[in-house]
Amino acid sequence: MTKSYDVAIVGGGIVGLAHAWSAVKAGQTVALFERHARATGASIRNFGFITVTGQQRGDFHALAMRTRNIWLEVAEQAGIAIEQRGLYISARYAESEDVLRAFLYTEMGEDCRLLRPADAPFLAKGQRAVLHSPYDIRVESRTAIPKLSGWLAERADLFYGVSVTGVDSGRLETSMGDIRAERIIVCPGDDLSGLFADRIKAHNVSRCQLQMLRLTDPGFRLPGAVMSDLSLIRYLGYADLPEAEALKTRLQTEHAEHLANGVHLIVVQSADGSLVVGDSHHYHDAPEPFTSEAVDQLILDEYRAVLGAPPPVIERWSGAYATSPDQLFLIDRPVPDVRLVVVTCGAGASTAFGIAERTFQSF
Missing domain, CATH: 3.50.50.60 (FAD/NAD(P)-binding domain)
Incomplete structure (x- = not known):
């Protein structure tokens, strides 16, 4: 039967x-x-990384917030540890700071704060400002x-x-x-x-291929996940703001190779102290099984600008997900x-x- x-x-x-x-x-x-x-x-x-901050304004941002709240229930019932809470987005450029300030004036910026670099001592020198959001969580x-x-x-x-x-x-x-x-x-x-x-x-619908790294424990604990300037033109909650146009122009000039490889920075930390770092984005119907050391170095270059000298890489891998314009x-x-x-x-x-x-x- x-x-x-x-x-x-x-x-x-x-x-x-x-x-x-x-x-x-x-x-x-x-x-x-x-x-x-x-x-x-x-x-x-x-x-x-359950990312709420920076998701497209409106319905998709609401979906992310709802999902984040359900994740908290799921984690408690299924015995899943919440490894990190909160997000820090560093801004090295004046144009990036303008985007962050504009974001704070939207409904998405509720309960977010713009910090001074001195308030985020884990970041490397050269940052102008740091946005902190309490919403994002990581498992x-x-x-x-x-x-x-x-x-x-x-x-x-x-x-x-x-x-x-x-x-x-x-x-x-x-x-x-x-x-x-x-x-x-x-x-x-x-x-x-x-x-x-x-x-x-x-x-x-096609596929997006990405490259990821795991680095050894850097000897400090991050208080939350970290992103940087490049993320502000990738995540639509920032990129759709009028203030993002000037940042896009600057990054296309100064970081053309990063943008050509879809590189932006996300850094999260695991319970053992190691860091998961990424990523890049290449679009193919059939992603290559091979990864590029040059692309990994672009990711690590952005890490260096935001967090200082990267610790050794202990793992590398690629992934793919469905994508559509x-x-x-x-x-x-x-x-x-x-x-x-x-x-x-x-x-x-x-x-x-x-x-x-x-x-x-x-x-």
Whole structure:
């Protein structure tokens, strides 16, 4: 007899897990299918940084704030440590300081503060100002995702190493046989050629490849995550402000190579003191399996300007996520009881729980 569930989810990354969490919390019976033995994609390869500050103004910023608040509940129940709280954005240029001041006058800047460099002694000399936000939090993604999966496994059926080869109304074809479900949610991450590939293509979705580093303990503790000037023209909450135009012009002149490789700086710290540092952005339908030492050095150059001499690199890796110039995420409806959900901007950890709520509201 074919087993039946209230909700079936395809994909075991953070977007799929967030939908499973929402369904379990609503008292639904849930099955989740992940083709790999464990999550191996962007959900564990990125920073584990739940970024609220700087997300696009309006609805997307609200989604990030909602997701951050749910993360706090998830972390407490699943035994996931919040490694860091808060964000510091350093500004070396007058144009950067203008952007930060303008940001403070928006509703997004509520409870944020502009600090003097002396108030952030962990930063290198040469900073003009520092924005502090209390909202952003960070988990260690390599352990947080397995812990969340473990919590869900006690309350739902999670099938790892099981492929889903077909989805239709009320039914999934899997490598372990057919499964019935009243509602089906497909969360493919950056798998653009599998289920509903034609619909994904119609949304102009491709892939972004990034490079990441882990550095040894620098001998000090960061009070929060750190970003810099380059982030102010990448994150739309800042970049869409009129004051950002002058900064874009300056950075295109003085940091052309960084911008050509999509480099900006995020630094977060793990419980053992090591630093996760990144990242770069290159756009391809099929990302290369190789990483570039020159790109790593561009990332470390920005680290040096913001935090001083970098400690030794102990780990390097690459990741990929789905991206689109047309939307930041999509909730598509292939058939009435099926939803296709893709975060298309690299902010899965920052928005997945809020998006999951929207998905269930859409049925």
